[in-house]
Amino acid sequence: MVAEGSGNIRELRNFIDGEFVASDKTFENTTPVDGTLLSHVHEATEDMVDLAVAAARKAYKETWGAMPVEERCKILYAVADGIDARSDEFIEAETLDTGKPRSLASHVDIPRGAANFRVFADLIKSVGTEAYQQDTPDGAGAINYSVRQPHGVVGVISPWNLPLLLSTWKLAPAMSSGNAVILKPSEETPTTATMLAEVMKEAGMPDGAFNVVHGFGPNSAGEFITMHKGIDAITFTGETTTGGAIMRAASENVKALSFELGGKNPSIVFADADFNAAIEGTVRSVFANCGQVCLCSERVYVERPIFDRFVSALKEKAEAMKLGRPEDADTQMGPLISHEHRDKVKGYYDLAKELGAKVVTGGGIPKFGDERDNGAFVEPTIFVGLEENSRIQKEEIFGPVCHITPFDTEEEAVGMANDTEYGLASTVWTTNLARAHRVAQNMEAGINWVNCWFLRDLRTPFGGMGLSGFGREGGQHALNFYSEQKNICIKL
Numbered sequence: 176m177v178a179e180g181s182g183n184i185r186e187l188r189n190f191i192d193g194e195f196v197a198s199d200k201t202f203e204n205t206t207p208v209d210g211t212l213l214s215h216v217h218e219a220t221e222d223m224v225d226l227a228v229a230a231a232r233k234a235y236k237e238t239w240g241a242m243p244v245e246e247r248c249k250i251l252y253a254v255a256d257g258i259d260a261r262s263d264e265f266i267e268a269e270t271l272d273t274g275k276p277r278s279l280a281s282h283v284d285i286p287r288g289a290a291n292f293r294v295f296a297d298l299i300k301s302v303g304t305e306a307y308q309q310d311t312p313d314g315a316g317a318i319n320y321s322v323r324q325p326h327g328v329v330g331v332i333s334p335w336n337l338p339l340l341l342s343t344w345k346l347a348p349a350m351s352s353g354n355a356v357i358l359k360p361s362e363e364t365p366t367t368a369t370m371l372a373e374v375m376k377e378a379g380m381p382d383g384a385f386n387v388v389h390g391f392g393p394n395s396a397g398e399f400i401t402m403h404k405g406i407d408a409i410t411f412t413g414e415t416t417t418g419g420a421i422m423r424a425a426s427e428n429v430k431a432l433s434f435e436l437g438g439k440n441p442s443i444v445f446a447d448a449d450f451n452a453a454i455e456g457t458v459r460s461v462f463a464n465c466g467q468v469c470l471c472s473e474r475v476y477v478e479r480p481i482f483d484r485f486v487s488a489l490k491e492k493a494e495a496m497k498l499g500r501p502e503d504a505d506t507q508m509g510p511l512i513s514h515e516h517r518d519k520v521k522g523y524y525d526l527a528k529e530l531g532a533k534v535v536t537g538g539g540i541p542k543f544g545d546e547r548d549n550g551a552f553v554e555p556t557i558f559v560g561l562e563e564n565s566r567i568q569k570e571e572i573f574g575p576v577c578h579i580t581p582f583d584t585e586e587e588a589v590g591m592a593n594d595t596e597y598g599l600a601s602t603v604w605t606t607n608l609a610r611a612h613r614v615a616q617n618m619e620a621g622i623n624w625v626n627c628w629f630l631r632d633l634r635t636p637f638g639g640m641g642l643s644g645f646g647r648e649g650g651q652h653a654l655n656f657y658s659e660q661k662n663i664c665i666k667l
């Protein structure tokens with residue numbers, strides 16, 4: 176179990192067919208706050224993934240998939256209640272694994288983990304299907320109606336930035352639809368997935384309906400899932416290049432795929448915007464979770480009359496930002512997820528300087544003079560002065576950084592915002608109603624905010640275009656992915 180282990184070091188085992196399963200091979204999970212060892216994680220072997228798939232298939236056929244919807248929902252509500260009941264433990268685990276501030280985990284990550292189960296349990300009870308009356312040449316007519324059938328066994332591969340939020344965002348609709356699941360959490364953040372297994376067991380989840388296998392991508396649990404003949408669909412959130420590798424692997428057995436990938440999201444600020452709201456919103460959209468939210472704005476476009484004022488106000492906010500340990504109440508930004516990721520982000524900071532960017536603030540690694548210097552902290556950073564075709568404006572950095580570009584016309588701003596191969600999210604700040612609608616509708620992105628950022632209604636379509644992926648999560652869109660819709664045609 177999660178709490179087992181010597182001293183404070185936990186042993187995180189796989190969860191297969193209702194049991195916690197150890198492996199001979201383990202890897203270390205450390206916190207990016209100061210490098211302290213948190214746990215030994217038991218890496219699943221290919222045989223273990225086989226066992227998980229067999230257990231999931233059995234649960235799909237005999238228990239979970241065969242259960243009346245009401246009964247299934249009762250268990251899912253119990254899972255949500257179980258997360259809430261252990262909320263403090265979940266918050267602590269998520270903050271240690273990721274380094275994110277406690278205030279963020281307690282307001283966003285963990286409550287959303289519970290909410291995801293409630294929302295999809297509610298939805299599956301009321302979702303409908305299509306029906307059509309059809310004329311036929313003999314005049315008797317026909318009726319067509321469709322029914323939903325779960326895929327069977329779904330592989331869920333999730334990232335490290337919002338571990339519980341993003342895995343449950345997939346697990347809840349997949350499971351409420353009647354699928355059995357195999358979750359592979361990120362190797363960087365294995366704890367809350369293991370705790371979720373404990374919650375599932377306590378909530379009365381039938382053995383095999385929910386499984387967790389730990390490990391990495393290539394030649395490990397991730398690849399064993401994507402190559403497995405017994406897995407019917409794969410839902411993945413992560414980097415675009417990983418999505419490409421998964422797509423190639425899954426093509427062998429032609430699996431249904433849902434991909435939420437990277438972004439290079441624009442934010443457009445017009446001179447008529449509520450200035451303070453635009454600044455506060457941009458502070459969040461650039462720096463939240465240390466910039467490690469796929470929806471973060473890395474490209475900010477500001478109308479020229481307010482450009483200088485905007486840049487200096489954002490600089491002031493960035494410089495006032497309190498970097499620190501997750502548990503400190505005044506911490507606004509934690510570290511990046513790992514030293515490896517910090518090398519990548521710092522590499523982009525250095526590249527920006529080489530390309531001639533003006534560093535408005537940041538660009539380096541902070542010095543604390545305490546154990547945080549062993550962590551993966553990086554400075555919140557703002558650049559100006561780069562060309563739109565520079566790598567800094569084209570590639571996802573996934574850190575607390577933006578480049579700000581001035582613009583003179585709406586057309587120019589929309590053109591620059593849409594000049595990307597990604598298409599995940601956009602944000603527009605304006606008080607002109609007609610412009611708000613016009614610009615938002617002209618954005619080449621799946622999720623578009625006006626005068627807000629990351630305001631979520633879980634019924635709405637969520638997903639990206641281009642390199643940001645395909646398929647839509649959220650509400651009925653998710654239920655459509657996690658089930659096959661079969662048509663029945665009845666000749667009257």
Ligand code: NAD
Pocket residue numbers: 332333334335336341359360361362390391392393396397398401412413414415417418420421434435436437438468469571573599639643644
């Ligand atoms: P990642 O692609 O490195 O890893 C995601 C998961 O895939 C991990 O569990 C990893 O072990 C697994 N994996 C890696 N290689 C694999 C392979 N070959 N086969 C099977 N599984 C494999 O992503 P990350 O670094 O964890 O997350 C950050 C990225 O995720 C960013 O690019 C970010 O934009 C993106 N993201 C997108 C969304 C969205 O909704 N669009 C949400 C969050 C994060």
Ligand code: 6OD
Pocket residue numbers: 336337341344467468469470631637
């Ligand atoms: O809020 C959500 O449902 C969601 N999928 C958020 C994704 C954030 C990306 O890092």
